[in-house]
């Protein structure tokens with residue numbers, strides 16, 4: 138049923154962040170959302186799981202309008218969604234293995250043995266085998282980020298939201314995470330939204346692109362379409378040419 | 387501004403105005419009561435929290451009660467010079483520890499220890515998005531964070547308070563027989579003279595309510611933390627100031643209602 142964002146508005150005090158943003162990720166599709174730093178990508182993503190409430194407009198996930206759900210219904214929906222936080226947001230009072238197990242304890246019917254197996258499997262998928270007993274504080278930024286990914290995929294959710302999953306990783310690990318995102322989509326049919334600044338990984342994982350600019354959707358289309366786009370804002374962003382963006386304003 | 391009003395003004399600075407703050411704290415309290423039904427979420431967290439609230443606070447509570455008991459006995463005998471029989475030292479130490487100083491001093495000490503600790507911990511979780519992460523993993527944050535802490539406060543404050551009262555009375559007794567030429571019989575005679583079972587109930591009602599107020603205010607300021615390290619520091623200070631004041635107000639409230 139996918140994810141549909143309709144005319145989303147959000148302001149913090151006088152600061153308007155989203156000003157009528159609309160986008161759609163169809164069932165089984167991976168949508169890459171591009172946009173400058175501070176353009177509101179993380180804010181947009183938080184609306185999809187009800188961490189923020191829209192000022193106007195609505196978000197539909199799995200056929201349900203998120204902001205109208207009762208608490209219990211919202212938790213039901215969240216069981217189907219995995220969220221990778223930009224800054225990992227690991228529980229710092231727990232080990233990595235406990236972090237990854239948290240979602241499983243709540244969202245799955247696995248017994249302790251099943252949970253332990255799944256935790257090992259997920260840590261292996263993000264190349265953190267043997268790190269289960271470490272505390273988050275003992276890890277590098279990139280390792281923490283990968284642990285955050287392991288925690289999000291552990292429950293095998295139907296929807297995965299990745300907030301800059303490869304930022305700060307070396308090229309090899311980055312390619313590995315891209316592979317993982319592809320596998321989630323191909324093998325488990327996950328509907329995904331990936332926020333990224335990294336154009337190589339964007340083109341590796343995207344079925345479609347959207348670009349958030351000045352609070353609105355500036356571009357929405359296929360990888361071929363974005364390559365062919367004549368829009369100076371889009372070109373400036375994917376080619377890293379600030380002069381094109383300046384022309385616009 | 388009058389210096390007396392300063393603590394109140396401080397509570398109002400930055401984001402949470404005083405009256406609105408009380409409203410939102412009431413909201414959190416209502417949410418907490420409603421979240422108790424998620425037993426599967428909070429049950430396994432209760433024991434560790436009870437250990438933290440209880441065991442960690444026993445030394446400081448006993449320390450305070452020890453010296454309070456000594457001073458109470460000495461001041462009683464100083465005040466009573468001849469006019470009143472010396473066994474009234476036992477009356478004063480017992481009644482004061484039980485009705486007032488045991489619960490209140492313990493409550494104030496724990497608002498500094500437990501309340502600050504809770505506000506800092508939950509505030510850090512807030513600013514590092516760990517509370518958001520809990521939500522995305524389908525945990526109700528109030529059931530996961532607030533309920534076990536509030537219950538631990540409600541259960542453990544009376545226990546710690548009872549120990550403190552016992553320590554204060556023992557300290558008063560030893561002071562009386564060592565420094566005041568009183569016999570143990572005199573002291574215990576006084577201790578039991580005006581004792582009512584209601585004194586214990588009264589002390590425990592106070593301790594229970596202080597346990598809830600300190601933990602829930604700590605959680606409240608933690609939840610509403612904004613910004614980074616500075617925000618966490620701010621939340622911690624506010625939690626201690628607010629819960630100390632709440633203890634004193636509540637203390638007067640119980641005196642008016644129950645005595």
Ligand SMILES: Nc1ncnc2c1ncn2[C@@H]1O[C@H](COP(=O)(O)OP(=O)(O)OP(=O)(O)O)[C@@H](O)[C@H]1O
Pocket residue numbers: 149154172173174175176177178179180181223
């Ligand atoms: N809770 C909040 N309160 C106030 N302002 C906020 C809040 N969250 C985000 N903002 C503001 O919203 C704007 C967009 O933030 P957001 O984190 O979504 O950017 P982003 O597109 O994810 O940027 P980046 O690529 O750097 O992560 C920023 O200007 C930020 O200051």
Ligand SMILES: [Mg+2]
Pocket residue numbers: 178179180223300
């Ligand atoms: Mg962001």
